[in-house]
Amino acid sequence: MATHAAHHAPRKAPPSISPDLMPIHALIEAEQEAFIKEEDGLKRAGYFCSYTPPELLNAAGLRHARLFKAGTPAIVSNGERYTQSVFCDFSKSCIGGFDKDAGDPFYLAVDKLYNFHTCASMKRATEVLDSMVPTTMLNLPRLRGEESSRAFFRDEIAHFRDDVADLAGRPVTEDDVREQIVLFNKARRLIRKFSDLRKRPKPPLSGRDFLELVRGFYYLKPDALLAAYEPLYRKLSRSRGKGDGRPRLMISGSEMADGDRRLVELIEEDIGAHIVAEDHCTGLRPFTYTVCETGDPFRALADGYLDQAPCARMKPIEDPLDFSGQLAQEYAVDGVVYVYLKFCACYGATRSAFIGRFQELGIPVLEISSDYSHSDIGQLKTRVEAFIEVLNEKRFDRLLAARAAEAEAAAD
Amino acid sequence: MGIVRTQDKHLLDPAVRPRGFGRETSEGLRILDELAAGYTFDALEKLAADGQSVIWGGQNWDSPLVYACDTIPVSFEQLWAEESRASEAIAEDLFQVPSEFCSMAKAMLGRLHVGRAKSVKRILHFGSGCEPIHSILELTKRDGYDVQTIDTVSAFKAQDKRDHAIRFLVTELERIAVWLTGKPVDHDRVAEQIHLKNTALRKVHRVLELRSRHPFYIAGEQTKRIFVGSLHQFGKPQRFIQAMDLLIEELEAIDALGPEPLTYIPIVLAGSVGNVKLFEAIEESNAGIVGWVYFGSHPYREDVPPLEALAHFVLDAQSRGDLGEGVGSSVAYRRNLVEEEVRKTGARGVISSSVTGCPYASLMQQLERDHFKKVGIPIVTLETDVHKEPPTEEQITRVKAFIEMLA
Numbered sequence: 176m177a178t179h180a181a182h183h184a185p186r187k188a189p190p191s192i193s194p195d196l197m198p199i200h201a202l203i204e205a206e207q208e209a210f211i212k213e214e215d216g217l218k219r220a221g222y223f224c225s226y227t228p229p230e231l232l233n234a235a236g237l238r239h240a241r242l243f244k245a246g247t248p249a250i251v252s253n254g255e256r257y258t259q260s261v262f263c264d265f266s267k268s269c270i271g272g273f274d275k276d277a278g279d280p281f282y283l284a285v286d287k288l289y290n291f292h293t294c295a296s297m298k299r300a301t302e303v304l305d306s307m308v309p310t311t312m313l314n315l316p317r318l319r320g321e322e323s324s325r326a327f328f329r330d331e332i333a334h335f336r337d338d339v340a341d342l343a344g345r346p347v348t349e350d351d352v353r354e355q356i357v358l359f360n361k362a363r364r365l366i367r368k369f370s371d372l373r374k375r376p377k378p379p380l381s382g383r384d385f386l387e388l389v390r391g392f393y394y395l396k397p398d399a400l401l402a403a404y405e406p407l408y409r410k411l412s413r414s415r416g417k418g419d420g421r422p423r424l425m426i427s428g429s430e431m432a433d434g435d436r437r438l439v440e441l442i443e444e445d446i447g448a449h450i451v452a453e454d455h456c457t458g459l460r461p462f463t464y465t466v467c468e469t470g471d472p473f474r475a476l477a478d479g480y481l482d483q484a485p486c487a488r489m490k491p492i493e494d495p496l497d498f499s500g501q502l503a504q505e506y507a508v509d510g511v512v513y514v515y516l517k518f519c520a521c522y523g524a525t526r527s528a529f530i531g532r533f534q535e536l537g538i539p540v541l542e543i544s545s546d547y548s549h550s551d552i553g554q555l556k557t558r559v560e561a562f563i564e565v566l567n568e569k570r571f572d573r574l575l576a577a578r579a580a581e582a583e584a585a586a587d
Numbered sequence: 588m589g590i591v592r593t594q595d596k597h598l599l600d601p602a603v604r605p606r607g608f609g610r611e612t613s614e615g616l617r618i619l620d621e622l623a624a625g626y627t628f629d630a631l632e633k634l635a636a637d638g639q640s641v642i643w644g645g646q647n648w649d650s651p652l653v654y655a656c657d658t659i660p661v662s663f664e665q666l667w668a669e670e671s672r673a674s675e676a677i678a679e680d681l682f683q684v685p686s687e688f689c690s691m692a693k694a695m696l697g698r699l700h701v702g703r704a705k706s707v708k709r710i711l712h713f714g715s716g717c718e719p720i721h722s723i724l725e726l727t728k729r730d731g732y733d734v735q736t737i738d739t740v741s742a743f744k745a746q747d748k749r750d751h752a753i754r755f756l757v758t759e760l761e762r763i764a765v766w767l768t769g770k771p772v773d774h775d776r777v778a779e780q781i782h783l784k785n786t787a788l789r790k791v792h793r794v795l796e797l798r799s800r801h802p803f804y805i806a807g808e809q810t811k812r813i814f815v816g817s818l819h820q821f822g823k824p825q826r827f828i829q830a831m832d833l834l835i836e837e838l839e840a841i842d843a844l845g846p847e848p849l850t851y852i853p854i855v856l857a858g859s860v861g862n863v864k865l866f867e868a869i870e871e872s873n874a875g876i877v878g879w880v881y882f883g884s885h886p887y888r889e890d891v892p893p894l895e896a897l898a899h900f901v902l903d904a905q906s907r908g909d910l911g912e913g914v915g916s917s918v919a920y921r922r923n924l925v926e927e928e929v930r931k932t933g934a935r936g937v938i939s940s941s942v943t944g945c946p947y948a949s950l951m952q953q954l955e956r957d958h959f960k961k962v963g964i965p966i967v968t969l970e971t972d973v974h975k976e977p978p979t980e981e982q983i984t985r986v987k988a989f990i991e992m993l994a
């Protein structure tokens with residue numbers, strides 16, 4: 176059971192993941208350490224968003240990682256010096272992490288930062304960061320259905336290739352990229368298979384564990400990842416799981432940064448429900464697609480990443496709404512917890528559309544507006560508990576109705 | 588022609604001419620006010636009801652294309668010109684937009700909802716702009732609006748203006764022309780409109796240049812109108828050009844008399860202050876706005892095909908820090924434009940203004956604060972919302988104290 180102290184110091188907290196995941200957790204920590212300290216002559220590249228293809232960073236032989244940590248209060252407040260209060264805490268963390276005196280050593284080890292223009296807040300944050308770390312920004316279209324937008328994205332990805340080749344000081348050929356597409360597809364497929372295990376009535380891994388696997392995807396090299404994950408998959412797929420009878424939940428909304436685990440821990444450990452799916456860009460969402468392994472690799476990456484489950488910044492909004500609704504149904508969830516970071520326009524301003532969609536599907540929703548301050552944990556707990564209680568009542572009613580129907584059928 | 592008509596030498600003499608002389612008698616300003624009065628939500632709605640093609644948006648860098656498609660673009664600003672409080676409440680109550688978002692985006696959503704049964708039902712929008720606008724425009728589709736987005740394309744820095752981005756924007760603009768008219772774009776007509784807008788922009792540039800030496804001739808609110816008109820000419824390019832010509836004539840007549848004595852504190856304004864009372868507070872404190880960084884008056888290129896010219900224009904503006912968040916301008920560069928203006932005009936300080944709750948402007952202001960502190964140029968930053976309510980006592984006091992400090 177997570178203690179309150181753990182909630183207040185998320186980075187230092189002992190991981191509340193299952194023992195099965197501990198070797199992977201250790202690998203990730205070791206890689207982070209090496210990223211900062213190892214003198215291997217390799218350049219370090221960092222990126223923020225799941226629309227960035229790491230295939231190219233890997234093809235260039237760079238040491239790379241997604242920068243998606245939830246900043247400590249000190250880091251958030253460093254970022255806030257620029258943003259004032261009107262940005263989400265994630266974008267503040269991104270700026271604060273690069274503060275040369277008080278930033279995050281992991282961020283400060285980065286030689287070059289890449290950011291695809293996702294939301295305008297992150298674009299602005301990157302414009303500020305340009306004076307702290309060498310930066311390249313790239314365009315990401317929104318009209319994913321338009322052929323010309325796809326062709327444009329292909330050209331941006333080819334430009335990205337040139338940039339990373341320049342950073343690495345070596346050419347990146349089309350064959351190099353194709354090879355990486357195959358490798359990353361394997362890693363994505365495997366993570367998807369882990370998630371599929373959660374479709375079972377008794378999931379053999381928790382939502383917290385799944386987030387740890389996703390975390391590995393963004394920090395570990397794919398070959399190291401496959402070597403560590405394959406045996407674990409074999410083990411978990413044979414496991415019978417536990418905790419039958421608990422409500423099944425999906426988390427939907429803004430990204431849930433590395434270290435922002437208080438809600439997940441609250442739901443799974445304190446209250447006792449299963450998180451079986453995530454419609455956010457640091458959970459299941461980026462793993463629901465495969466990149467085409469033949470033809471022009473840049474076009475394949477452009478199509479693959481645009482075809483992936485859409486973030487709310489994509490148009491039309493019906494696409495992310497449809498995806499979210501379908502995912503909730505596919506994982507047979509009893510309820511959705513819709514969480515958006517305060518000031519997130521992508522998920523905050525459109526919350527009525529998302530909530531409306533779940534309601535149309537008859538799926539109860541709990542809406543939470545969140546930040547990294549941890550000041551509201553008591554209130555959060557009360558609200559989540561009340562929600563789970565409602566879900567339990569509904570499940571109980573459904574069970575009774577099913578029993579009654581069975582009895583009626585038997586009497587006939 | 589107010590100045591020439593008076594034939595009164597004394598009135599032309601800056602030493603004796605009362606301040607504000609031009610505001611009452613200037614024919615150029617009268618036409619400008621008349622143009623602004625005719626460019627309202629209601630007036631344009633009437634035109635649309637009579638069969639004229641009218642759209643929301645398309646009034647910025649893209650206006651030559653829209654005019655070439657026989658369409659009048661209505662500035663989004665009209666959506667918070669009136670009933671902005673009520674509109675904001677609709678966005679929060681009906682659409683559940685969280686209260687932390689800016690009043691601009693919320694007022695737009697609410698006002699579009701109120702006008703959902705009206706004739707202007709098409710919205711053109713450039714995807715490089717801010718996120719809140721994207722989100723609220725998606726929500727307006729539920730009220731039956733036909734929203735077309737020019738996909739997100741940015742030149743993040745000057746060296747980032749990529750050829751394929753120009754090519755893509757050209758195809759986007761071709762698509763928009765078909766959406767507007769059902770036909771392929773008429774390149775010659777776009778070229779004509781670019782030429783016309785360039786004429787207007789050059790005149791605006793000259794007016795602002797002259798105004799920097801005679802900062803009281805055109806009041807703050809009216810100068811703001813000139814900037815806004817530089818984008819879309821209030822739907823009447825020729826009449827706008829006529830107003831600028833008259834203003835140039837008037838200001839040149841004054842300018843010919845030689846430099847005015849510096850009896851005021853010269854300052855540069857970055858952005859625009861939300862309320863006329865703030866302009867008054869600036870002038871009452873004996874400050875003159877000699878430089879103003881709002882919308883630039885750079886011309887479009889006429890040496891490349893017209894749609895390419897539009898694409899270059901917007902990508903150049905972004906990486907110059909010009910034209911604001913509406914075009915996805917970089918937050919890192921406006922300070923260069925402001926500093927250039929300070930150096931050019933000899934201003935003693937900068938007033939930087941933004942919309943309350945606008946994440947992008949707040950970040951830009953922080954960069955400006957840091958930068959100007961480093962280079963030793965005094966700056967005060969203000970925030971105002973889009974509601975046309977009087978500024979708070981605190982805001983007025985801050986402005987006055989700042990100017991007093993500069994004195």
Ligand code: SF4
Nearest residue numbers: 263294296429519521
């Ligand atoms: S949480 Fe929202 S505002 Fe923050 S970076 Fe993500 S999409 Fe942007």
Ligand code: SF4
Nearest residue numbers: 689691717912942945
């Ligand atoms: S004030 Fe800022 S956030 Fe609001 S609509 Fe305007 S640009 Fe967007």
